[in-house]
Amino acid sequence: MIEVKNLVRTFNSGDRTIKPVNDVSFVLEQGTLASIVGKSGSGKSTLLSLLGALDKPTSGDVVVDGVSLASLPDSKLTEYRRRDIGFVFQQFNLIPNLSAVDNVMLPMEFAGVRKASRLERAKELLEQVQLDPSKHDRRINRLSGGEQQRVAIARALANEPKLILADEPTGNLDEQTGDHIIELLSSLSRDHNTTILVVTHDRVLANKTDRRFRLQQGKLTEEPARERAVAATA
Amino acid sequence: MSVLARSVGNAFRNKVRTAAVVAVLAVAIGLALAMLVANQAVGAKVQELNASVGTVLTVNPAGGQGFEGGGEPLTAAQAATAAAVPNVSAVVGTSSLRLRNAAAAAAQAAQTAQTGQGGPGNQTGQAGPGGQAAATLTTSLTAAVDAGTLGNRNQQANGTTGSTGTTRQPVRSLPITATGIGAEVDTTGKGLNITQGTGLGDYSAASTGALLGTTLAEKNNLSIGSTFTINDQTYTVTGLFDAGTAFGNNAVYITLPTAQTLAGTPGELSSMIVTVNSMDNVAAAKTALQAALGSDKADVTQGQNLQTAVSSLDSVKNISFIAFIAALGTAGLIILLIMVMLVRERRREIGVLKAIGAPNRTIGLQFVLEALVLAALGSAFGAAIASFASNGIASALISSNTSTGAATTGRGFPGGAGGAFQGGQRGPFGGASQLLNSVTASASPGVIAGGIAAVFGVAIIGALVPALLTARIRPIEVLRGE
Ligand SMILES: Nc1ncnc2c1ncn2[C@@H]1O[C@H](COP(=O)(O)OP(=O)(O)OP(=O)(O)O)[C@@H](O)[C@H]1O
Numbered sequence: 001m002i003e004v005k006n007l008v009r010t011f012n013s014g015d016r017t018i019k020p021v022n023d024v025s026f027v028l029e030q031g032t033l034a035s036i037v038g039k040s041g042s043g044k045s046t047l048l049s050l051l052g053a054l055d056k057p058t059s060g061d062v063v064v065d066g067v068s069l070a071s072l073p074d075s076k077l078t079e080y081r082r083r084d085i086g087f088v089f090q091q092f093n094l095i096p097n098l099s100a101v102d103n104v105m106l107p108m109e110f111a112g113v114r115k116a117s118r119l120e121r122a123k124e125l126l127e128q129v130q131l132d133p134s135k136h137d138r139r140i141n142r143l144s145g146g147e148q149q150r151v152a153i154a155r156a157l158a159n160e161p162k163l164i165l166a167d168e169p170t171g172n173l174d175e176q177t178g179d180h181i182i183e184l185l186s187s188l189s190r191d192h193n194t195t196i197l198v199v200t201h202d203r204v205l206a207n208k209t210d211r212r213f214r215l216q217q218g219k220l221t222e223e224p225a226r227e228r229a230v231a232a233t234a
Numbered sequence: 235m236s237v238l239a240r241s242v243g244n245a246f247r248n249k250v251r252t253a254a255v256v257a258v259l260a261v262a263i264g265l266a267l268a269m270l271v272a273n274q275a276v277g278a279k280v281q282e283l284n285a286s287v288g289t290v291l292t293v294n295p296a297g298g299q300g301f302e303g304g305g306e307p308l309t310a311a312q313a314a315t316a317a318a319v320p321n322v323s324a325v326v327g328t329s330s331l332r333l334r335n336a337a338a339a340a341a342q343a344a345q346t347a348q349t350g351q352g353g354p355g356n357q358t359g360q361a362g363p364g365g366q367a368a369a370t371l372t373t374s375l376t377a378a379v380d381a382g383t384l385g386n387r388n389q390q391a392n393g394t395t396g397s398t399g400t401t402r403q404p405v406r407s408l409p410i411t412a413t414g415i416g417a418e419v420d421t422t423g424k425g426l427n428i429t430q431g432t433g434l435g436d437y438s439a440a441s442t443g444a445l446l447g448t449t450l451a452e453k454n455n456l457s458i459g460s461t462f463t464i465n466d467q468t469y470t471v472t473g474l475f476d477a478g479t480a481f482g483n484n485a486v487y488i489t490l491p492t493a494q495t496l497a498g499t500p501g502e503l504s505s506m507i508v509t510v511n512s513m514d515n516v517a518a519a520k521t522a523l524q525a526a527l528g529s530d531k532a533d534v535t536q537g538q539n540l541q542t543a544v545s546s547l548d549s550v551k552n553i554s555f556i557a558f559i560a561a562l563g564t565a566g567l568i569i570l571l572i573m574v575m576l577v578r579e580r581r582r583e584i585g586v587l588k589a590i591g592a593p594n595r596t597i598g599l600q601f602v603l604e605a606l607v608l609a610a611l612g613s614a615f616g617a618a619i620a621s622f623a624s625n626g627i628a629s630a631l632i633s634s635n636t637s638t639g640a641a642t643t644g645r646g647f648p649g650g651a652g653g654a655f656q657g658g659q660r661g662p663f664g665g666a667s668q669l670l671n672s673v674t675a676s677a678s679p680g681v682i683a684g685g686i687a688a689v690f691g692v693a694i695i696g697a698l699v700p701a702l703l704t705a706r707i708r709p710i711e712v713l714r715g716e
């Protein structure tokens with residue numbers, strides 16, 4: 001369970017102060033698939049970075065399974081990112097001179113997983129995101145944007161995190177591959193009780209999630225719940 | 235993929251830059267290693283010299299330093315007195331002769347008469363200790379040391395090189411040192427290194443055998459069994475020796491009585507080489523010896539001729555050590571700067587690693603290892619550079635530090651004789667530069683390994699600062715645009 005309490009993040013840009021996240025509160029039960037929509041620059045990525053402990057809030061707190069992130073020292077936050085969080089970055093942020101498999105293996109290496117099982121699992125994950133096996137050993141900077149996006153998703157899943165934060169995970173994918181990724185994410189939340197928060201501009205994707213939020217001028221509002229089954233057939 | 239594999243991969247990410255960095259590092263490391271090798275070589279030489287002169291005292295007639303005929307010659311009785319001094323283990327008398335090529339001497343005498351310049355009897359610039367005028371005799375031998383190369387400007391002004399040509403004899407040729415010795419030792423008391431043939435057998439008896447320096451024998455096309463003359467008396471070469479220096483090899487050793495007879499001074503000694511039984515007793519023995527012989531009669535010196543050489547070499551040793559440290563520091567600085575640059579350049583990527591949960595120490599280690607990969611490459615090429623350059627560097631260091639200083643002779647030049655010497659021949663005989671030939675700065679694997687270990691130590695220190703800088707990079711860097 002993740003509880004977000006009065007979260008605020010302000011930036012000073014020149015003489016102006018901007019508040020992309022301004023007093024945001026919500027609670028997500030474990031296993032929920034949720035989405036956030038909002039205009040460009042509305043603060044969606046900023047909010048995700050606070051939930052993923054990449055950044056520290058100006059005020060407020062995020063409590064994960066009863067543990068307040070604000071109270072944790074940096075080393076514990078690193079451990080939290082490694083163990084509990086799977087982050088899919090808007091810009092993918094893969095290591096360009098490593099292969100797809102090596103990129104997926106990285107979080108497992110940091111978590112101390114044995115090399116043989118790292119490799120096995122990395123290949124498995126890349127197959128799950130439908131990356132052609134011939135491209136598993138290819139260096140990242142020789143993959144297309146959509147291919148990189150799928151490697152980024154596979155990497156986020158590597159350590160079986162309990163919270164996946166995905167920033168526009170289908171932005172670079174064709175409809176069919178995008179649908180597959182959505183299916184992959186919802187099966188994770190369904191079958192593995194993984195909490196998933198997806199930032200998206202894609203209404204179809206948003207409509208398939210259990211809960212839908214909208215971020216506007218730093219404020220988060222929830223849109224009326226829909227039946228998942230209905231959304232899936234829409 | 236391990237941290238190490240990633241570090242190696244990162245080191246080669248930008249191949250052109252890596253090549254440039256490795257090249258610069260190789261020069262710095264090569265210089266450092268060459269300096270270390272030079273330092274070790276000179277250090278070893280200094281130790282060797284100290285050991286060789288360590289227990290030897292030289293006794294010369296009193297008041298003889300630098301002047302001809304200063305003081306009474308030493309006698310056999312004084313040798314006995316010296317031998318009776320406590321802790322003295324051996325006393326070897328020597329009698330020095332100065333040999334001149336007969337033809338050259340004649341030519342020079344003629345020229346001197348005309349110009350009134352220099353010539354025999356000019357007593358300036360005598361470098362060696364010893365006050366007794368060594369007898370100058372004529373010989374069929376030609377000196378192996380080319381006066382022209384020894385910086386005697388007077389000589390060069392005369393337009394001759396002193397040793398070339400059969401049609402035109404040099405106007406002034408260098409003398410050859412002939413020393414009568416009472417044992418098989420050279421003038422510094424070191425055992426003679428006989429490379430061919432045999433010694434003279436009984437050094438206390440007259441004999442027509444002679445030992446020639448290798449270069450002198452070569453110059454005169456002599457080998458074991460060949461003959462030559464001194465004052466029309468024929469001598470046979472029984473052995474060749476290598477003194478290790480050009481000057482030392484331009485010499486002849488005959489038995490002491492033979493030399494005394496030739497000089498017409500039976501029972502007299504030019505100098506005595508006194509060996510003390512241990513290093514610890516040298517100082518006491520020196521004092522006792524001086525007291526026993528009387529300071530008005532004899533001068534006791536302790537390896538004095540080599541002292542200047544040793545101190546010159548010591549300064550070379552210090553300079554090379556400082557240069558080693560400086561070059562090592564430069565290598566460390568290069569690594570530091572390049573790693574700081576790399577950390578700045580890869581800020582975002584470091585952010586990514588942190589965002590996906592890499593601990594600070596893993597990232598730091600990755601950068602240190604990358605620096606070590608660069609250091610290893612730099613060391614490999616640097617060691618190659620050093621193995622080619624160290625001899626040249628050692629020579630350059632020694633010659634630039636000793637060219638003016640040492641005014642004493644390297645090998646206890648039997649001094650005192652006015653003879654044909656003009657001033658200005660000190661340089662080439664300057665102790666340390668004579669020793670130059672014998673300092674071979676060969677790059678021993680052990681020294682190179684030690685130097686490379688130091689390079690790695692410095693590389694780790696240099697890489698530690700940027701590695702610690704990575705700890706301050708925040709994971710949020712990942713969201714910043716490039
Ligand atoms: N480090 C920063 N310093 C100053 N302003 C920032 C910083 N990071 C983000 N911002 C600003 O905060 C606002 C929200 O940015 P954010 O990246 O969260 O938007 P977003 O909703 O993810 O947009 P998009 O849909 O385009 O990805 C933007 O106006 C951005 O310019």
Ligand SMILES: [Mg+2]
Pocket residue numbers: 044045046090167
């Ligand atoms: Mg964004």
